[in-house]
Amino acid sequence: MYIKTFLKWILLSLIVGAAGGIVGSIFHKAVDYVTELRTAHIWIIFLLPFGGLLIAGMYRLFKSQGKIDTNRVIDSVSGKEKVPLIMLPLIFVSTVITHLLGGSAGREGAALQLGGSIGYNLGKAVRLKKGDIHIIVMAGMSAVFAALFGTPLAAAFFALEVSMVGVMHYAALLPCVASAIAAYVISLGFGVVPVRFDITLPDTLSVPVVLQTILLATLCALVAIGFCSAIKHLEKAAKKWVPNIYLRTIAGSAVIVIATMLIGTDYNGAGMNIISNAFSGIAKPEAFVLKIAFTAVTLAAGFKGGEIVPAFFVGSTFGCALAPLIGLDPVIGAAIGFVALFCGVVNCPVASLLLGIEVFGGQGILLFGITCAISYMMSGNFGLYKSQKIVYSKLNANYIDEE
Secondary structure, eight states, X not given: OHHHHHHHHHHHHHHHHHHHHHHHHHHHHHHHHHHHHHHHOGGGGGGHHHHHHHHHHHHHHTGGGOOOSHHHHHHHHTTSOOOOTTHHHHHHHHHHHHHHHTOOOOSHHHHHHHHHHHHHHHHHHTTOOHHHHHHHHHHHHHHHHHHHHSOHHHHHHHHHHSSEETOOOGGGHHHHHHHHHHHHHHHHHTTOOOOOOOOOOOSSOOHHHHHHHHHHHHHHHHXXXXXXXXXXXXXXXXXXXXXXXXXXXXXXXXXXXXXXXXHOSTTSSOOHHHHHHHTTTOOOTTHHHHHHHHHHHHHHTTOOSOSHHHHHHHHHHHHHHHGGGGTOOXXXXXXXXXXXXXXXXXXXXXXXXXXXXXXXXXXXXXXXXXXXXXXXXXXXXXXXXXXXXXXXXXXXXXXXXXO
């Protein structure tokens, strides 16, 4: 029985991983290409309203399919929702449009939706039973996440943790790890460069560094709460103030275009160049606030992408700018902020720890262990995803059921 199940999941995971690796790599290349195009031709930002209208129109065409977003994929893990195949081309095209025209968004929203769609529809095609469908969806999420970021272990554990906070879906461990590694290897073959930063982190911790890390991680958790709240409340307010999606898109686009003209282009797109600068010790003190604002407006206006890369931006710039004020090296502060914001907004401490190790190297494991523990607890019951449930309390040894 064990051998049969093992062989089944290895085969399915490799198929999902291959598909996720190919789709994720093509998507990564497409986003990189349009980002370079936008950077070379700043005037493209003026087309943002037209791109928003196109995205709104595409999603309106498939309104009968229900709400097509990351929350639906997360719901499918617990069996509440189906994942329509149309989600794959919709999120692919709309995210590329968002990055091309200067919306502030990331890539992981597309990763989860692309992967979830691939996994779910493969599972239905081979007639997997209900419980196995949930597992193959998680494997798909892991695959595309790994292809996009080059962090297979973080991708696998992110899928295991994200739907229900405090509960790990260990039955999906093998499929998620196998599919993530397969997708990662394929992405390397496509020439996708993994997210890596070559910095020096302390492999032994002194009391002052521990205390500085605790303080910075706590402050990052508060920023994570602000980040999640800004996105949630602005989206809600925008729908109330401007119920018509087309008018809301035009209004939000106008705000982004005007802000870009006044402030500059640092906050358009994913902002990986600004993140890289933070790991050279360079960050504007106001950068994290402006990125939160740009991202909240972009998503409230109906553009697609994700919030995790913006969270990396917010965390690294906040940590870099604040670190010298508490006596910490700005580069170390940027790394702590990078990991702490991710942990605080997704509530996935194991994935966050693995992310830190894969992105920065194993010498920072103790530093990131402290960071994740503090950020996870101090960020409270906040998060980016409406469908994410807090199943096990962060404060007490008991089960709860909160969204």
